[in-house]
Amino acid sequence: MFEGLVALVKGMLTTGREMTSPPVTYQYPEVKKPVPPRFRGRHELKRHENGLEKCIGCSLCAAACPADAIYVVPAANQDNERYSPGERYAATYEINLLRCIFCGFCEEACPTGAIVLEHDYELAYYDRRSAIITKEQLLVAPPKPNMGTPRVMPDPGNLYAAIPPIKGGTEPVNIVEMAKAKQ
Amino acid sequence: MPNVTIDGQTIQVPAGTLVVEAAKPLGVHIPVFCYHPKMQPVGMCRMCLVEVGTPRMDPATKQPVLDENGAPMINWMPKLQAGCATIVSEGMAIRTTTPTVVDARRSVIEFLLTSHPLDCPICDKGGECPLQDHTLHYGPGKSRFYVESKFHNEKSVPLSPLIMLDRERCIQCARCIRFQDEIAGEPVLGFADRGRGLEITTFDDPPFNSNFSGNTIDICPVGALTSRDFRFTARVFELNDHASVCQHCSVGCNINIGERDNTIKRITPRENEAVNEIWLCDKGRFVHHFAHAEERLTTPMIRADTDLKPVSWYEALTFIANRLRPALSEGGAKTIAGLAGDRVSNEDLYLFQKLFREVLGSNNLDHRIGWSQWNAGQELVKNFGAGVGTNLGELGKGTTILVLGADPQNEQPVIRLRLAKAAKQGANLMVANGRVTKLNDSAKQSFVYKYGEEASFLFGILRAFLDGQLEKSERANVDANFALGLNLSVADYAERAGVNADALQQLAANFALSENGIILFGREFMFAMQNEPALEAALNALVVLSGHFGNKNNGVIALYPHNNSMGAFDMGILPNGSAGRNALQDAGMSAKDMLTKAKVLYVMAADPARDDPKFRNPGFMIVQDLFLTETAQKADVVLPAASWAERDGTFTNTERRVQYFQRSLEPMQNARADWEIVQTIAKQLGAQWNYPSASDVMNEITRDVPQYAKMSHERLRVTARRRSSVQTVGGDSAEPVQIALGELFGDMSGVQWATVSETNADAKFEVKFIAPKADGNVAANVPYMAVTRSLLDRGSAIQFSQIVQPRVPNANVEINSHDAEEWNIADGERVKITFEMKPPRVLELNAQVDGTVPQGTIAVANNLQGTENLPMGARVKVTKNV
Numbered sequence A: 001m002f003e004g005l006v007a008l009v010k011g012m013l014t015t016g017r018e019m020t021s022p023p024v025t026y027q028y029p030e031v032k033k034p035v036p037p038r039f040r041g042r043h044e045l046k047r048h049e050n051g052l053e054k055c056i057g058c059s060l061c062a063a064a065c066p067a068d069a070i071y072v073v074p075a076a077n078q079d080n081e082r083y084s085p086g087e088r089y090a091a092t093y094e095i096n097l098l099r100c101i102f103c104g105f106c107e108e109a110c111p112t113g114a115i116v117l118e119h120d121y122e123l124a125y126y127d128r129r130s131a132i133i134t135k136e137q138l139l140v141a142p143p144k145p146n147m148g149t150p151r152v153m154p155d156p157g158n159l160y161a162a163i164p165p166i167k168g169g170t171e172p173v174n175i176v177e178m179a180k181a182k183q
Numbered sequence B: 001m002p003n004v005t006i007d008g009q010t011i012q013v014p015a016g017t018l019v020v021e022a023a024k025p026l027g028v029h030i031p032v033f034c035y036h037p038k039m040q041p042v043g044m045c046r047m048c049l050v051e052v053g054t055p056r057m058d059p060a061t062k063q064p065v066l067d068e069n070g071a072p073m074i075n076w077m078p079k080l081q082a083g084c085a086t087i088v089s090e091g092m093a094i095r096t097t098t099p100t101v102v103d104a105r106r107s108v109i110e111f112l113l114t115s116h117p118l119d120c121p122i123c124d125k126g127g128e129c130p131l132q133d134h135t136l137h138y139g140p141g142k143s144r145f146y147v148e149s150k151f152h153n154e155k156s157v158p159l160s161p162l163i164m165l166d167r168e169r170c171i172q173c174a175r176c177i178r179f180q181d182e183i184a185g186e187p188v189l190g191f192a193d194r195g196r197g198l199e200i201t202t203f204d205d206p207p208f209n210s211n212f213s214g215n216t217i218d219i220c221p222v223g224a225l226t227s228r229d230f231r232f233t234a235r236v237f238e239l240n241d242h243a244s245v246c247q248h249c250s251v252g253c254n255i256n257i258g259e260r261d262n263t264i265k266r267i268t269p270r271e272n273e274a275v276n277e278i279w280l281c282d283k284g285r286f287v288h289h290f291a292h293a294e295e296r297l298t299t300p301m302i303r304a305d306t307d308l309k310p311v312s313w314y315e316a317l318t319f320i321a322n323r324l325r326p327a328l329s330e331g332g333a334k335t336i337a338g339l340a341g342d343r344v345s346n347e348d349l350y351l352f353q354k355l356f357r358e359v360l361g362s363n364n365l366d367h368r369i370g371w372s373q374w375n376a377g378q379e380l381v382k383n384f385g386a387g388v389g390t391n392l393g394e395l396g397k398g399t400t401i402l403v404l405g406a407d408p409q410n411e412q413p414v415i416r417l418r419l420a421k422a423a424k425q426g427a428n429l430m431v432a433n434g435r436v437t438k439l440n441d442s443a444k445q446s447f448v449y450k451y452g453e454e455a456s457f458l459f460g461i462l463r464a465f466l467d468g469q470l471e472k473s474e475r476a477n478v479d480a481n482f483a484l485g486l487n488l489s490v491a492d493y494a495e496r497a498g499v500n501a502d503a504l505q506q507l508a509a510n511f512a513l514s515e516n517g518i519i520l521f522g523r524e525f526m527f528a529m530q531n532e533p534a535l536e537a538a539l540n541a542l543v544v545l546s547g548h549f550g551n552k553n554n555g556v557i558a559l560y561p562h563n564n565s566m567g568a569f570d571m572g573i574l575p576n577g578s579a580g581r582n583a584l585q586d587a588g589m590s591a592k593d594m595l596t597k598a599k600v601l602y603v604m605a606a607d608p609a610r611d612d613p614k615f616r617n618p619g620f621m622i623v624q625d626l627f628l629t630e631t632a633q634k635a636d637v638v639l640p641a642a643s644w645a646e647r648d649g650t651f652t653n654t655e656r657r658v659q660y661f662q663r664s665l666e667p668m669q670n671a672r673a674d675w676e677i678v679q680t681i682a683k684q685l686g687a688q689w690n691y692p693s694a695s696d697v698m699n700e701i702t703r704d705v706p707q708y709a710k711m712s713h714e715r716l717r718v719t720a721r722r723r724s725s726v727q728t729v730g731g732d733s734a735e736p737v738q739i740a741l742g743e744l745f746g747d748m749s750g751v752q753w754a755t756v757s758e759t760n761a762d763a764k765f766e767v768k769f770i771a772p773k774a775d776g777n778v779a780a781n782v783p784y785m786a787v788t789r790s791l792l793d794r795g796s797a798i799q800f801s802q803i804v805q806p807r808v809p810n811a812n813v814e815i816n817s818h819d820a821e822e823w824n825i826a827d828g829e830r831v832k833i834t835f836e837m838k839p840p841r842v843l844e845l846n847a848q849v850d851g852t853v854p855q856g857t858i859a860v861a862n863n864l865q866g867t868e869n870l871p872m873g874a875r876v877k878v879t880k881n882v
């Protein structure tokens, strides 16, 4: 009988301790749980420091995707309508989040670091159609409001390296200037 | 046949084989960039370096010295040799896997990449690029250069309206230049500058204006030359390739339709060594946008009051049946007529004639309208068509090719390439026409006869046959009057035709004595044949008496204008011939008569109203087409047809080769295949037809048309691959990369039907003389106007392809320099051409004074801005426009 009492007291102590410790439950959606830095949530399409889109419409992400969730239709940049460095950009870029298995292969395949699986995990939709997210939804905001795309570049006729040089950071490199400088 | 040892394996190859080619059957891969099996080696890129050695010879015995194991001792050359430029010799030994070779390859790749951009992700060649492939297999794997330290050059340089050049990507292999020089015979590309600055330029004005420019895109081993049509519209690995056949001319080039999202993104050649090898002309490659044009018909329409209004298929079909049934009982079948274009498939044409002959009971059928109105020579083709197995690209020494009244450069472009190739390989190419065409560049002997005197030209040859006793009459029944009819001397006939008599004698001797002989005749000759019955008899006599028929590499080829003109004859779309090319006793109306006499007209894929401005709706007219053509605008019922890319079927090319094409796209909205529409109409009229698919129609054709026996779709889909057994069409679609790599399969597909002279070896053929019409009504000094055709014109399909519009030439009139002097006209001046016809018609064009037309002849291309519907064979007055 004595033993039973000890057990009861032990149990109550545990209960008492848990009652006073801070709660583990997050009051989602009011409170959001921070995710680990390498968490793979919804994709984002990144921009260069000067606001040009990093995505060059190469479809390598689509080719790498095991779930065939990515759809890219490329087009050619124009002098007065430039989206990305180089000659090509993604005119249409869609990801079907119902198909995506968040494996991150697209991120790995991307030659420009344009597509990154970020930390948004709130991926519920009222209909299947809206689970297909478009380029506008994926693209991050430009660093400054006047740096959006498409835009007219100051040096028409010049081309930028589609894939920024390894050493040169993330600023698109004007390869024609570069060639001239060398000569 | 030397024996060579490559990496320890021994093989016997024909003398003259290059090391790279000798290695292929052994499965030894020697990478190349500048070498291409279709062109002469130049040894420019050094990618193919291998170790080569020859057996050590004992000077005394002239025998190879053997080592202690009894194997011949090899003298290895001190330096690596270019495998693409080294011809094998007896006992030669080759090593392709030694460290020296591996190192050399690695260095060549590294060297190329020092000035190559990091563009693969945005490069249209990426995915089918030999440089990518070779870098992966043989490259260093790691770069010693930063992107900044690479050499950069101009990008996005428009080389022509069709082709974009990226100077950074060019690896200076000269394949494009050599293609233009050696194969297209239009040397318009070249290198400028030196070293790293070396760049491809075009000397041409307008730039890179070649009928075959698109082929440089395929053979460029990198993405330096890209198609401006396909540029940045998809990655090549995203395309679905569908095996199809070009439908723009009668060559029937094999193509791959690269489709994505139910849209044609590009057209690339599919190898068929018997038809187009690996080439296409620019029309076949770039003119495909019509398949997706907004203007396509998407719903049936019937005329209500004055306007055409969209209706359902059910309504349209009931409407047709309700109108046809009474018309059938009242006017009878005599007034119902059918006009079918010769661009639709054999299945469509077969059911169309079956509908008329069996359901409607009428022989009023024809396809000879528009460019096809001169289609002739059907008996010649039936009896003496070039024998089964004839391959124009393989002809060489011992074959004489006579081309009469044709302009293949513009009308059957790839045939021109193949004839030029045959001439290069030693075939005796002789060209005769009323003017000079591009083909004359390759000819061993050229004749420019007077238009209208074609018969004298042939009579001259025949007279020379008789004089020299050159004729072979084993299979001929020569009419007694034949020799009597040819009552002039060769010299007289030559004078009439306006050609050199000795040259004509020589032509006759060459043709008669040649081992093989082929005669090709084109549109201009067929036009003459229709005006002059003597001509067909004379051509018949020429073939029979030369004995050049009934076997491979002998016979005639009629160069028809459209992709299935041959099929239209085979399927009996003729008032006087049924399917299987049988003559009909009770002939119906021809196309010309229909336009005036028919009361009910069913038009499938033809546009008589465009071809003849006087055309009226005869009373009740059904039109089935892709577009609301001028004829369709006048119709009572318009039915939307599916384009060739939206259904499957077969076309028969000008060499009688029946070829199967796959369906590449979903049909546009309500559009249906032509055969399907014909079938539904027949069913509405009570016929018990049941063809669930095009191959069921073809199965019936195999039973009904003796020439097509055994030509089921299954059989036509088989392609013979010299290097890897048997495949089916569409079974493997890696062609673009194989063409770029220069690793061809030697594919052939399609089946030629056998002619009467082949199937019946005992058949004898009549040789008759028909006296030519006296041509008294033509004053000799009135200029003759030759109507020519340019590759790209204002045709209904071409107008939807914006990309080729800059390449559609401006109309001008070609005038001989003597005439120009006489008429006081300078090059580029505006001239007025007045037709001697009623009502009078006047053309105003710029003069182009050059040597392509003889004195007394002018040439104008039809169907360009301002030159629509030119009459063939017109006599004109030319004056300076002041």
Ligand code: SF4
Pocket: A054, A055, A056, A057, A058, A059, A060, A061, A062, A072, A090, A106, A109, A110, A111, A112, A113, A114, A115
């Ligand atoms: S996200 Fe990256 S991989 Fe995908 S298309 Fe854009 S650049 Fe290419």
Ligand code: SF4
Pocket: B116, B117, B118, B119, B120, B121, B123, B124, B125, B126, B127, B129, B130, B131, B132, B169, B221, B222, B223, B224
């Ligand atoms: S040519 Fe080939 S290697 Fe060069 S960028 Fe294009 S795909 Fe890459």
Ligand code: SF4
Pocket: B169, B170, B171, B172, B173, B174, B175, B176, B177, B200, B219, B220, B221, B222, B224, B225
């Ligand atoms: S453009 Fe292409 S085919 Fe022509 S030289 Fe350069 S790499 Fe060769």
Ligand code: SF4
Pocket: B246, B247, B248, B249, B250, B251, B252, B253, B276, B279, B280, B281, B282, B283, B284, B285, B412, B413, B414, B415
């Ligand atoms: S030659 Fe004729 S069949 Fe060949 S691609 Fe050109 S148009 Fe088409």
Ligand code: FES
Pocket: B031, B032, B033, B034, B035, B042, B043, B044, B045, B046, B047, B048, B049, B082, B083, B084, B085
């Ligand atoms: S040198 Fe042989 S392939 Fe270029």
